[in-house]
Amino acid sequence: MNATENRVTKLVQKEYEHGFTTELETDTLPPGLSEETIRQISARKNEPEWLLEARLKAYRHWLNMSDPEWAHVKHPPIDYQAISYYSAPKKRGKGPKSLDEVDPALIAAYHKLGIPLQEQKALAGVAVDAVFDSVSIATTFREPLAKAGVIFCSFSEAVQDHPDLVRSYFGSVVPYTDNYYACLNAAVFSDGTFVYIPKGVRCPMELSTYFRINEANTGQFERTLIVAEAGSYVSYLEGCTAPKRDDNQLHAAVVELVALADARIKYSTVQNWYPGDAEGRGGIYNFVTKRGDCRGDRSHISWTQVETGSAITWKYPSCILRGDGARGEFYSVAVTRGSQQADTGTKMIHMGRNTKSTIVSKGISAGLGQNTYRGLVRMTPKAENARNHTQCDSLLIGDKCGAHTFPYIEVKNPSAKVEHEATTSRIGDDQLFYCRQRGLSEENAVSMIVNGFCKEVFRELPMEFAVEAQKLLDLTLEGAVG
Amino acid sequence: MLSIKELRVSIEQKSILNGLNLEIGSGEVHAIMGPNGSGKSTLSQVLAGREDYLVSGGEVLFDGLDLLALETEERAHAGLFLGMQYPVELPGVNNMTFIRESLNALRRARGEPELDAADFLRRVREQAQLVGLDQALLKRGVNEGFSGGEKKRNEILQMAMLQPKLAILDETDSGLDIDALRVIAGGVNGLRAADRSIIVITHYQRLLDYIEPDRVHVLVGGRIVRSGDKQLALELEQRGYGWLDEAAA
Numbered sequence: 001m002n003a004t005e006n007r008v009t010k011l012v013q014k015e016y017e018h019g020f021t022t023e024l025e026t027d028t029l030p031p032g033l034s035e036e037t038i039r040q041i042s043a044r045k046n047e048p049e050w051l052l053e054a055r056l057k058a059y060r061h062w063l064n065m066s067d068p069e070w071a072h073v074k075h076p077p078i079d080y081q082a083i084s085y086y087s088a089p090k091k092r093g094k095g096p097k098s099l100d101e102v103d104p105a106l107i108a109a110y111h112k113l114g115i116p117l118q119e120q121k122a123l124a125g126v127a128v129d130a131v132f133d134s135v136s137i138a139t140t141f142r143e144p145l146a147k148a149g150v151i152f153c154s155f156s157e158a159v160q161d162h163p164d165l166v167r168s169y170f171g172s173v174v175p176y177t178d179n180y181y182a183c184l185n186a187a188v189f190s191d192g193t194f195v196y197i198p199k200g201v202r203c204p205m206e207l208s209t210y211f212r213i214n215e216a217n218t219g220q221f222e223r224t225l226i227v228a229e230a231g232s233y234v235s236y237l238e239g240c241t242a243p244k245r246d247d248n249q250l251h252a253a254v255v256e257l258v259a260l261a262d263a264r265i266k267y268s269t270v271q272n273w274y275p276g277d278a279e280g281r282g283g284i285y286n287f288v289t290k291r292g293d294c295r296g297d298r299s300h301i302s303w304t305q306v307e308t309g310s311a312i313t314w315k316y317p318s319c320i321l322r323g324d325g326a327r328g329e330f331y332s333v334a335v336t337r338g339s340q341q342a343d344t345g346t347k348m349i350h351m352g353r354n355t356k357s358t359i360v361s362k363g364i365s366a367g368l369g370q371n372t373y374r375g376l377v378r379m380t381p382k383a384e385n386a387r388n389h390t391q392c393d394s395l396l397i398g399d400k401c402g403a404h405t406f407p408y409i410e411v412k413n414p415s416a417k418v419e420h421e422a423t424t425s426r427i428g429d430d431q432l433f434y435c436r437q438r439g440l441s442e443e444n445a446v447s448m449i450v451n452g453f454c455k456e457v458f459r460e461l462p463m464e465f466a467v468e469a470q471k472l473l474d475l476t477l478e479g480a481v482g
Numbered sequence: 483m484l485s486i487k488e489l490r491v492s493i494e495q496k497s498i499l500n501g502l503n504l505e506i507g508s509g510e511v512h513a514i515m516g517p518n519g520s521g522k523s524t525l526s527q528v529l530a531g532r533e534d535y536l537v538s539g540g541e542v543l544f545d546g547l548d549l550l551a552l553e554t555e556e557r558a559h560a561g562l563f564l565g566m567q568y569p570v571e572l573p574g575v576n577n578m579t580f581i582r583e584s585l586n587a588l589r590r591a592r593g594e595p596e597l598d599a600a601d602f603l604r605r606v607r608e609q610a611q612l613v614g615l616d617q618a619l620l621k622r623g624v625n626e627g628f629s630g631g632e633k634k635r636n637e638i639l640q641m642a643m644l645q646p647k648l649a650i651l652d653e654t655d656s657g658l659d660i661d662a663l664r665v666i667a668g669g670v671n672g673l674r675a676a677d678r679s680i681i682v683i684t685h686y687q688r689l690l691d692y693i694e695p696d697r698v699h700v701l702v703g704g705r706i707v708r709s710g711d712k713q714l715a716l717e718l719e720q721r722g723y724g725w726l727d728e729a730a731a
Contacts, residue, residue, distance in 0.1 A: 428570065429533075431570050433554065434569065434570045434572070436554040436555045437554055437557075437564050438584035439558035439588045439591065440555060440584060441587070444583070448575050448580070451574070453574055
């Protein structure tokens with residue numbers, strides 16, 4: 001290893017910023033998974049019978065499934081009986097949640113994460129749903145949103161207040177039979193966010209959910225459902241952090257998006273779960289199923305993700321392009337450093353005519369990080385004149401990390417066009433020397449080169465998030481040189 | 483300005499510079515010529531602080547500073563600029579942002595305030611025009627997809643923006659057609675100043691038709707074997723380097 005690489009490798013030892021824990025009185029189920037656990041979760045949420053039945057059906061199915069082994073990741077077997085499936089801060093009052101009833105320690109915890117829940121202090125134009133362990137503790141700006149007809153609330157509330165909407169869309173994009181983790185989620189999910197945008201409405205603010213795992217030995221299984229009626233538009237963001245713990249924790253979420261004719265959903269993620277320490281102890285297993293259904297003609301769903309955290313990331317935000325002229329997009333930056341592993345990518349299933357998809361994936365590996373892009377582009381027989389363009393770039397920092405690309409392409413319609421471009425590069429000594437010769441510090445140079453590499457993805461993020469993502473990337477890679 | 487004494491440099495145990503001596507005064511333009519493999523590029527890389535080389539002896543004083551003790555970026559802060567023979571591409575890094583960051587890094591290091599955005603913009607556009615660099619290239623990634631000539635113009639643009647005390651131009655003329663050569667020579671001549679020294683490293687005499695050097699040095703086998711005025715360059719053009727090899731032996 002030459003001098004520069006040696007220095008570059010040090011870039012990886014940056015402390016995790018959000019590793020604090022919050023002391024709270026909680027209502028936590030003892031570890032273990034059984035039908036009884038599921039009945040208890042459902043009872044705590046006062047769920048209707050159909051939902052409990054749906055959970056139990058999923059659970060019984062799950063018992064006959066096995067862990068997927070095809071991903072390019074390694075971890076010891078997960079003991080599902082050792083996890084607690086429900087943990088919630090004790091409520092101070094009953095009835096509808098107002099911020100006054102939320103434990104000040106929780107508000108302080110979010111404040112520390114840079115997410116003020118008091119509306120007057122919040123980022124103008126961004127409404128937040130704050131999900132803490134298994135429950136949503138507050139949702140801001142509900143009233144102005146309600147005026148526009150937008151429903152933005154926790155999943156649990158939606159089950160109570162909008163049961164018909166939930167029932168008609170729940171599991172319609174990701175059925176419980178879809179995969180092992182999605183099935184587990186369908187059985188034990190606790191909370192999440194529900195969004196409904198009525199016909200022709202352009203959602204007046206950015207919507208966001210901030211997920212926080214706090215309690216030890218618990219899993220977080222949230223469920224997000226976004227429905228955009230014909231001609232509507234919504235931009236939704238999610239952020240995630242967790243305390244530093246020596247044990248691995250499981251986060252197995254399901255996100256379902258439904259876009260009807262001419263609707264547009266823009267879904268952005270900045271994922272910064274605790275990645276584990278330098279030796280690979282601890283960290284979140286981020287095993288997530290995200291899928292968007294472009295049901296209507298000319299509907300349009302874009303996924304943008306910046307994945308810097310988690311010990312293991314396993315997720316493939318996908319689009320089913322069912323409507324004619326539907327568009328799907330996937331923009332991703334995934335960073336692995338230390339002992340992190342990521343197997344991420346997307347699926348674009350073209351079913352409608354003239355459907356179009358774009359995939360831009362940027363993988364950055366440093367330290368011992370392993371970064372895998374796995375993507376499927378499927379052109380079904382009916383996908384006349386469908387188009388896909390995939391660009392898949394990997395950047396290596398140091399010589400002990402890895403980048404892997406597994407593109408799957410299936411074309412069953414002769415008029416379809418699929419393009420795939422892939423590159424792998426290394427931050428070169430020449431590049432660093434060039435920057436330093438012009439007076440930039442090595443750290444600055446790496447930051448510039450990495451940000452330049454990710455530019456096509458960052459420009460897809462809403463502005464506040466783009467700044468956040470860039471800062472996060474700088475922090476993540478800080479000290480990789482120097 | 484620059485004083486090199488008995489500089490010895492090797493890479494992978496192969497010795498490249500074998501006791502090189504060179505004195506450059508303030509405001510002077512020196513040309514260094516020599517055959518392939520004589521150590522011209524090594525000299526420029528070592529002066530700029532490239533880490534792959536082992537300096538086994540000698541000293542270099544730059545404006546009174548012990549140059550070899552400084553980090554690469556500190557040398558830049560002190561006013562050293564190297565125009566590279568093969569400028570690298572920095573994909574996605576906006577050219578204008580890069581130049582502004584560089585300039586501000588130098589200014590910060592010297593305790594000067596950062597240049598305000600409007601001033602910077604005006605200056606960079608002005609200079610780009612002078613070196614004949616298409617304005618559109620200011621908005622592209624640094625050298626990303628630039629032609630050979632555009633890359634060299636971009637180097638001269640950066641030199642003009644950074645206003646170094648010592649500029650080393652490593653084979654800036656290689657691969658340029660005569661028009662590009664003229665523009666670049668014009669850029670260099672425009673920067674001649676009493677408090678700025680310039681080293682032009684070149685293979686061919688033709689660049690020296692446009693940039694008139696105060697001194698010409700011939701580097702062979704890792705040492706300066708002959709120095710003279712611009713007549714020496716013309717002599718080399720006619721006789722090649724062979725006769726100097728014999729003289730050096």
